Structures are given as structure tokens and as C-alpha cells.
Amino acid sequence: MLRISKLTDYAILIMVELNEQHGEVINTQLLASYTHLELPTVSKVIKLLARAGLVQSFRGINGGYSMDRSASNVSVAEIIAAIEGPIAITECSIEEGVCSQEQVCNLRSNWQRISSAVARAMEGVTLDQMSHPIRRLEPGLNIATISN
Numbered sequence: 001m002l003r004i005s006k007l008t009d010y011a012i013l014i015m016v017e018l019n020e021q022h023g024e025v026i027n028t029q030l031l032a033s034y035t036h037l038e039l040p041t042v043s044k045v046i047k048l049l050a051r052a053g054l055v056q057s058f059r060g061i062n063g064g065y066s067m068d069r070s071a072s073n074v075s076v077a078e079i080i081a082a083i084e085g086p087i088a089i090t091e092c093s094i095e096e097g098v099c100s101q102e103q104v105c106n107l108r109s110n111w112q113r114i115s116s117a118v119a120r121a122m123e124g125v126t127l128d129q130m131s132h133p134i135r136r137l138e139p140g141l142n143i144a145t146i147s148n
Contacts, residue, residue: 002089002118004080005083005084005085006077007041007044007045007048007077007083007084008080008083008084009041010035010041010042010045011045011048011049011079011083012076012079012127012130013035013083014031014035014037014042014045014046014049015049015054015055015067015071015074015079015127015130016071016127016130017031017034017035018031018065018066018067019067019098019127019128019131020131021066021067022065023067023068024066025058025063025064025065025066026064026065026066027064027065028042028043028046028064028065030146031046031064031065040126042145044091045050045083046065048082048083049065049079049082049083050065051082052078052081052082054069054074054078054079054082055067055068056068067069070128071126071127071128071131072126072127072128073096073126074126074127074128075123075124075125075126075127076122076123076126076127076130077119077122077123077125078123080122081121087115087119088111088115088119088120089111089114089115090111090115091117092099092105092107092108092111093108093111093112093114093115094115
């Protein structure tokens with residue numbers, strides 16, 4: 001099963017909350033309160049998001065964090081990469097020489113193809129889309145049939 005980490009899930013939640021603040025500077029305590037996450041977790045995640053350039057950091061007594069980009073211009077892939085690194089199904093799909101089976105395995109190019117498809121799918125989903133719940137799937141419907 002493919003899963004994102006809890007920190008990545010929390011990062012998306014934090015980014016959705018920052019988006020709802022409409023560019024206002026918000027401190028980590030308020031972010032923790034609004035998102036119902038522990039303060040140390042919010043602090044850790046927000047620093048990674050700032051390092052990736054997804055949020056702006058402001059120092060001082062009224063300091064905190066804000067988004068300077070529109071949520072429609074931030075992809076889920078960018079948030080995932082900020083927390084977990086490049087999107088890849090296997091280590092070998094990003095980098096050579098990390099697998100002891102590399103010399104005898106012919107799957108690398110196929111894993112790269114799959115990793116690219118997953119990355120493209122995540123690049124196609126914006127933070128703005130994540131901010132709005134989709135209706136519940138009914139029997140016979142699939143995610144591709146639901147529009148924004």
C-alpha cells in the first residue's frame with residue numbers, strides 16, 4: 001500500500017489552514033490550535049514548508065507564517081516533496097546505486113515510469129482543490145467522474 005507520512009498529511013492540513021487566513025501572518029500556536037495538532041509537530045512541519053519556499057516566515061513579536069502564493073498555484077506534489085523529498089515509488093526510481101539488486105534487476109525503468117505517473121497525478125491536484133471537500137462517492141462513480 002502506498003501512503004504519505006503523517007507529517008505530510010499534517011503539512012497539507014497546515015497549508016489549507018494558512019490558505020484560509022488569506023495572507024495574514026499566523027503564529028505556530030494559533031496554527032496548532034486551529035488544526036488541532038501538537039505545537040512541536042506544527043513547528044517542525046512549518047519549518048520544512050518555509051525551507052521549501054511554500055510559506056513565508058516573519059520574525060518578531062507579531063511574527064509567524066503566511067502563504068504568499070495562491071492556493072491554486074501550489075500543488076500537492078510540492079508539499080509532499082517539501083516533507084518527504086522527491087516523489088518516488090522506490091529508491092532506485094530516483095537514484096542509481098542505492099539497491100543491492102540493481103545489477104540483476106530490470107525493473108528500474110518501470111518503477112521510474114510509475115513514479116512519474118504518480119508525481120504527475122499529484123502535480124495536478126492543487127492546494128485550492130484540497131481545501132474543498134468533494135462529495136461522497138456513490139456506487140458506480142469513480143474519482144475521475146467528479147469535477148471541481
